[in-house]
Amino acid sequence: MATYDGLFDALGLRAWCDQGADSGPMSMADLLAKTKGDKAAEISAWDLPFPSLDALHKACSAIPQSRDLTQGLETGFLGIRDALRVVIDPLSQPLSWMLQDMLWLMTQTPWWIVMPVLFAITWFVTRSWKIVGFIAVMLGLLAFVDHYHEAMQTLAIIFVCAFVCVLLGVPIGIAMSRNDKLQRFVIPILDMLQTLPPFVYLIPLIFLFSVTEPKLYGIAIILYAIVPVVRLTDLGIRLVDKDVIEAADAFGMTNRQKLFGVQIPLALPNIMAGVNQTIMMSLAMVVIASLVSAPGLGVLVLRGIRNLELGVGLVAGFGIVVLAIALDRVTKASLARIDASQASR
Amino acid sequence: MTHTSNTAMAEPRDESLPWADEDAKRPVKVSIRHLYKIFGDDPKAALEKVREGMGKPELLEAENHVLGLSDINVDIRDGEITVIMGLSGSGKSTLIRHLNRLIEPTAGEILFNGDDILNWNEGQLRELRRKNMSMVFQKFALLPHRTVTENAAMALHTRGFARSEYEEEATRWLDRVGLGGYGEQYPHQLSGGMQQRVGIARALASNSEIMLMDEAFSALDPLIRTDMQDLLLELQAELHKTVVFITHDLDEALKLADHLVILKDGAVVQQGEPQHILLNPNDPYIEDFVADINRARVLRVRSVMTRGKPSGEDFAGDVDQNENLESVIARAEGAMDKRYRVTRDGKPVGTLDMKAIMKALVPRKVEG
Numbered sequence A: 001m002a003t004y005d006g007l008f009d010a011l012g013l014r015a016w017c018d019q020g021a022d023s024g025p026m027s028m029a030d031l032l033a034k035t036k037g038d039k040a041a042e043i044s045a046w047d048l049p050f051p052s053l054d055a056l057h058k059a060c061s062a063i064p065q066s067r068d069l070t071q072g073l074e075t076g077f078l079g080i081r082d083a084l085r086v087v088i089d090p091l092s093q094p095l096s097w098m099l100q101d102m103l104w105l106m107t108q109t110p111w112w113i114v115m116p117v118l119f120a121i122t123w124f125v126t127r128s129w130k131i132v133g134f135i136a137v138m139l140g141l142l143a144f145v146d147h148y149h150e151a152m153q154t155l156a157i158i159f160v161c162a163f164v165c166v167l168l169g170v171p172i173g174i175a176m177s178r179n180d181k182l183q184r185f186v187i188p189i190l191d192m193l194q195t196l197p198p199f200v201y202l203i204p205l206i207f208l209f210s211v212t213e214p215k216l217y218g219i220a221i222i223l224y225a226i227v228p229v230v231r232l233t234d235l236g237i238r239l240v241d242k243d244v245i246e247a248a249d250a251f252g253m254t255n256r257q258k259l260f261g262v263q264i265p266l267a268l269p270n271i272m273a274g275v276n277q278t279i280m281m282s283l284a285m286v287v288i289a290s291l292v293s294a295p296g297l298g299v300l301v302l303r304g305i306r307n308l309e310l311g312v313g314l315v316a317g318f319g320i321v322v323l324a325i326a327l328d329r330v331t332k333a334s335l336a337r338i339d340a341s342q343a344s345r
Numbered sequence B: 001m002t003h004t005s006n007t008a009m010a011e012p013r014d015e016s017l018p019w020a021d022e023d024a025k026r027p028v029k030v031s032i033r034h035l036y037k038i039f040g041d042d043p044k045a046a047l048e049k050v051r052e053g054m055g056k057p058e059l060l061e062a063e064n065h066v067l068g069l070s071d072i073n074v075d076i077r078d079g080e081i082t083v084i085m086g087l088s089g090s091g092k093s094t095l096i097r098h099l100n101r102l103i104e105p106t107a108g109e110i111l112f113n114g115d116d117i118l119n120w121n122e123g124q125l126r127e128l129r130r131k132n133m134s135m136v137f138q139k140f141a142l143l144p145h146r147t148v149t150e151n152a153a154m155a156l157h158t159r160g161f162a163r164s165e166y167e168e169e170a171t172r173w174l175d176r177v178g179l180g181g182y183g184e185q186y187p188h189q190l191s192g193g194m195q196q197r198v199g200i201a202r203a204l205a206s207n208s209e210i211m212l213m214d215e216a217f218s219a220l221d222p223l224i225r226t227d228m229q230d231l232l233l234e235l236q237a238e239l240h241k242t243v244v245f246i247t248h249d250l251d252e253a254l255k256l257a258d259h260l261v262i263l264k265d266g267a268v269v270q271q272g273e274p275q276h277i278l279l280n281p282n283d284p285y286i287e288d289f290v291a292d293i294n295r296a297r298v299l300r301v302r303s304v305m306t307r308g309k310p311s312g313e314d315f316a317g318d319v320d321q322n323e324n325l326e327s328v329i330a331r332a333e334g335a336m337d338k339r340y341r342v343t344r345d346g347k348p349v350g351t352l353d354m355k356a357i358m359k360a361l362v363p364r365k366v367e368g
Helices: A005-011 A014-018 A028-035 A037-041 A053-059 A066-108 A111-126 A129-144 A148-178 A180-195 A198-208 A214-238 A242-250 A255-292 A297-307 A310-342 B018-023 B043-051 B056-063 B092-099 B122-132 B148-152 B154-158 B163-176 B192-205 B222-239 B250-256 B274-279 B284-291 B325-332 B354-361
Strands: B028-039 B066-077 B081-085 B107-112 B133-136 B210-214 B242-247 B259-264 B267-272 B317-320 B339-344 B347-353
Touching: A005 A014, A005 A053, A053 A066, A066 A148, A066 A198, A066 A214, A111 A129, A111 A310, A129 A148, A129 A310, A148 A180, A148 A214, A148 A255, A148 A297, A148 A310, A180 A214, A198 A214, A198 A255, A214 A255, A242 A255, A242 B133, A255 A297, A255 A310, A297 A310, B028 B043, B028 B092, B028 B242, B043 B056, B043 B066, B056 B066, B066 B081, B066 B092, B066 B242, B066 B259, B066 B267, B081 B092, B081 B250, B092 B210, B092 B242, B122 B133, B133 B192, B148 B154, B148 B163, B148 B192, B154 B163, B154 B192, B163 B192, B192 B210, B192 B222, B222 B242, B222 B250, B242 B250, B250 B274, B259 B274, B259 B284, B267 B274, B267 B284, B274 B284, B317 B325, B325 B354, B347 B354
Parallel strands: B081 B242, B081 B259, B133 B210, B210 B242, B317 B339
Antiparallel strands: B028 B066, B028 B107, B259 B267, B339 B347
16 A cells, blocks of 8 residues: 555545556555555654655556656657758767868967967967967976876867857857847746756767767767857847947948947957856866867876876866867957957956 | 927017018928827837827836837928937937938828928938938947948948048048047047047038038037037038937037937937027926026027117117127126117117016926
8 A cells, every 4th residue: 555545545536547457567565565464554643754756656556657757868868869960960070070171270280380380370360479378388298297288189179169259159149149038038048058967968969970970979969169259149139238239320320230330349348258267167067078088188187087197187187178278368368469459348 | 599499489470570571381201190100019009009198107017119200390490400309218310310211100291391201111211311310329320340431331332432522522521520530430430529529520421411410529528529419500500400309408409509409219309490498398397397497698688688670769779689688698697777778780670678578587396
């Protein structure tokens, strides 16, 4: 006898409950209960279980158990998996190619070409020899302790993922800023993406794609890192001075002229802050993504944890910190440069 | 001041006298007819209540709608400066934004050269804003990421002209407002007064016949404000634009206005020639307004003189009809018993008694 037997009897649902009963094998708990006799039925109010699916199932076998929920989700997902794959696979294939090509480019090109190119990019976006020198020291340090190859792999993944984030995130942010309904719809999704534990992204992705495909970790990183650039683009455009927008209207600008001539340039500092955050978040995710075969420094961190190799883990961890500082300095400096040339505030 | 509007002048005129021609009305450029604006969820329903006679406080209380503008009728004449004056919340900024439809009215008509712009589609409206009406803003509203030249050329750039085509025009207007050589600076590098000069150059460079100025000088400090007012009058004497100027400052209104409209709680309290309003306020509200004014400096001889061919010989001298009373008092050295012959372009048009001056200096009370 179970606690809620009386409830179903009172409601007159006993017949419905017993319809498919006793068809399955008896569970261990039931067997134990049987050996103890009917004593278990005399439960005091103190021990009254919450009427959960499992508790109700004991009294009425027509009610499913909680494990059926998780199982249902799984079978449901497996059921639509093939259909999903048909849609998502070709859509995300360019991501795989980009990641593969970038990884190949950055690891196969000799260091004496890659490093100067990176310094040149740094100079181009920051116009500051100080930052270029700083980057040179940081990269030199990593290369000196033989982490150059892994660092380049990590950088390659981040470049591609951050690029895709900006490519998708900025238009989404612009659309949100112009449409309140869309904003109300997208913000909860962004909240969910930001708070869902990163490991959880990986689970359905593993079902969808083979672990050897780079897009598996690419999508995980992008989903996690796209949030700030969307949010800050939306915010940045909404924060553009209303008086300036009014002036643009008063002088007869079209929506397109307003967007490209006024709103985006004035929102650029905020958008760049979003890009900076996006890069930082993809760097955080690249470690977790190494669980699903993302190459780079994350793999070494993972090895440190798995094999309890303290030194390997720590050095790789500091390597990631060094990369993070370098990327942050470069994006912040280019942000400051945009800000200074506009001096909008 | 080369002309006046005689709509508000009560006394009959002798058309044969020399001053009659200066009062010829200029053509109406923009006409606002029975304009209403109600803010709220259901303005149409609230409009019915207002038409039935509900006032602003009751409407807010009972219907939770804000009466922005109520039955506004104003004619804006070609080549005149029409000043709309009122305290904050009186609806003046709302009114000026109806002229280029930055705000949609609840009811009424806005006739531009006789055509109701409320029936215009987006494309026509854009053309109107690009070519016919330019605007100067209280907070300047310059584009911070563009240079001064690019800002001045905003209207031309918006119309699709390339830099090589608009640069000369923009530079010319920047020179005209006294900003020659600042073209490559960014707005934030300029002071407030200079930024507003860019704002004016921007409006002028669009070559529109109508300029809307929304509290254009209110954010500037007093000395610079005076400079800017002088600049505007100087430009106006040269260009004869149709200017609609919003202000909360009566001194500024009296200095600039050819036609003065006084708003209170979204309704027109009085409108007409500023001198006339000053001498004949029709509402205690306006009386309060004009009480603190230096009347001797604002009032002009023509407003207080006795019209008609001067007779007699005992004149202390000649004064021009556009001189202000302050200068006449200074010339009389305070004497109360003098009479002056008033002239316009050298021809005698009336007599001025010092007693009339003294009477005009005391604000008149509205009966009742």
